[in-house]
Amino acid sequence: MSNILPAVLTVAGSDSGGGAGIQADLRTFNALKVYGCSVITAVTSQNPDEVRRVDVLPEEAVKTQLETVLDLFPVRFAKTGMLANEKIIACTAFLAEKYNLQLIVDPVMVSTSGARLLEESAVSAMRKLLFPRASWITPNIPEAELLCGKKLSTPSDLAGVALELHEKFKCNVILKSGHLTCVDRMADIVCCEGKLYSLSSPVAVIRGNSSHGTGCTLSAAIAALLATGKSWQESLTEAKAFVYGSLLESRPLNGTLFQMYPPEKQYLEQINLEEL
Ligand code: PXL
Numbered sequence: 001m002s003n004i005l006p007a008v009l010t011v012a013g014s015d016s017g018g019g020a021g022i023q024a025d026l027r028t029f030n031a032l033k034v035y036g037c038s039v040i041t042a043v044t045s046q047n048p049d050e051v052r053r054v055d056v057l058p059e060e061a062v063k064t065q066l067e068t069v070l071d072l073f074p075v076r077f078a079k080t081g082m083l084a085n086e087k088i089i090a091c092t093a094f095l096a097e098k099y100n101l102q103l104i105v106d107p108v109m110v111s112t113s114g115a116r117l118l119e120e121s122a123v124s125a126m127r128k129l130l131f132p133r134a135s136w137i138t139p140n141i142p143e144a145e146l147l148c149g150k151k152l153s154t155p156s157d158l159a160g161v162a163l164e165l166h167e168k169f170k171c172n173v174i175l176k177s178g179h180l181t182c183v184d185r186m187a188d189i190v191c192c193e194g195k196l197y198s199l200s201s202p203v204a205v206i207r208g209n210s211s212h213g214t215g216c217t218l219s220a221a222i223a224a225l226l227a228t229g230k231s232w233q234e235s236l237t238e239a240k241a242f243v244y245g246s247l248l249e250s251r252p253l254n255g256t257l258f259q260m261y262p263p264e265k266q267y268l269e270q271i272n273l274e275e276l
Contacts, residue, residue, distance in 0.1 A: 005033075005034065005035045006034045006076075006077075006227035006228055006229075007037060007074055008029055008034045008035065008036055008037070008075065008078065008079075008220075008224050009036075009037045009038070009039065009069060009073075009075045009077075009079070009101070009223075010025035010026070010038050010039070010079050010080075010220060010223075011039045011062075011066070011079070011083070011092055012038070012039075012041060012079070012081030012082050012108075012216070013040065013042040013043070013044050013117065014042070014044060015044055016045050016047075017047040019048055019213040019260070020111075020212055020215075021044065021081060021216055022040055022081075024213040024216040024220065025038065025079065025081065025216055025217075025220040026038060027262060028216075028220040028221050028224060029220060029224050030262075032221060032224040032228070032242070034224040034227050034228060037069045037073055037075060039065040039066050040057065040065065041056065041057055041083055042054055042056040042057060042082055042084045042117075043057075044111075044117075046115075048112075048113070048208075048209035048212045048257070049113060050113055050115075051111055051113055051115035054084075054115065056085060057088075059091055062091060063091045066092065066095045067095065070095065070099040070101075075099070076100075076102060077102045077104070077224075077227040078096065078102070078104070078223060079220050079222070079223040080106065081106050081216055081219070082108045083108070083122070083126070084118060084122070085118070085119045085122050086122040089122055089126055089129055090125060093129040093130045093133050103133060104219045104222050104223045104226075105130055105131065105134040105136065105171075106137075106216065106219040107137060107138070107139050107143050107147070108215070109123070109146065110142065112209075112211070123147075127147070127169065131169035131171055132169055132171065134169070134171040135171060135226075136171060136173070136222065137165065137169065137172075137174075138173075138174045138215065138218060139165070139176065140175075140176045140178055140215060141158075141175070141176070141178070141179040144158075144161050144175055147165060148161050148168075155177070158175050158177065159189050159196050161175060161189075162174075162189040162191040162196065163191050163196060166191040166194065172191060172192045173190065174188050174189075174190050174199070174218075174222075174236065175188060175189045175191075176188050178211070178214060178215075183203065184203070185200040185202055185272075186200060186202070186203055186244075187200035188200070188240070190236060190273070192232060196275070196276040197274060197276060198272070198274055198276055199236055199237070199271070200240075200271070200272050201241070201244040201267070201271050202270055204244055204247040207250055208256060208258040209257070209258065209259075210258035210260045213259075213260055214243055214246075214247065214260065217243050221235075221238070222236060225239055236273065237268065237271050238268065240271050241267040241270070242262070244267050244271065245262075245263030245266070246260040247260050249261060249263040249265070
């Protein structure tokens with residue numbers, strides 16, 4: 001039994017450009033040596049510059065994918081990405097409870113190129129049904145601003161909001177710092193069981209659109225690492241190192257197009273997790 005491969009699930013949208021969504025999640029699961037199951041919520045027609053079309057699957061199609069996977073595969077950890085609407089959120093939350101999943105929720109709302117990936121009316125379903133059922137939520141700054149109704153402009157604004165989200169939704173929080181500029185290190189704020197931490201990496205120079213998919217990759221990596229039995233501290237640190245390494249080792253697909261890609265090297269020594 002010692003060679004058991006953990007099965008991990010992503011519930012997310014397809015990104016035809018392959019940089020984010022289901023494609024980023026499965027690439028991350030493979031690189032971190034877990035078995036990936038995937039429930040697709042929507043098919044986006046996109047490249048890193050634009051989203052041309054979004055086709056959301058019927059709720060029944062999402063529900064049946066979830067049940068078909070969870071009836072057979074021993075999935076304990078799942079991540080959610082683009083959930084598109086209230087019905088898909090409700091069904092995912094209900095089945096996560098029924099199958100006792102530990103959820104890492106990336107509250108995907110808008111793509112970097114500006115397309116809405118979650119209906120406005122679905123934000124309240126996310127708050128009411130999904131966050132209280134999550135082990136971790138991983139908002140970026142624009143998502144946290146929308147969830148707490150205030151503007152976040154400095155690193156010191158982040159800690160208060162991470163604590164506020166933790167108390168409001170009774171789940172652990174990683175507030176991602178990716179949208180901050182002019183900082184020495186990229187310091188995400190973690191709130192776990194009421195305590196605040198800083199989780200930081202050096203600033204990676206972003207080549208072209210290579211940061212497309214960082215959020216998806218982080219939450220997928222956390223789910224994969226927790227599923228291999230690592231502690232939350234190890235999982236978050238290794239996941240941050242994986243994203244940092246993926247950006248540093250982003251690869252050109254031609255002269256102008258860069259994609260982040262699972263790193264060859266280890267970057268753990270450059271990540272710092274400390275209590276605030
Ligand atoms: O990075 C957020 C995200 C999640 N899921 C899908 C996406 C994107 C961003 O573009 O396309 C399918």
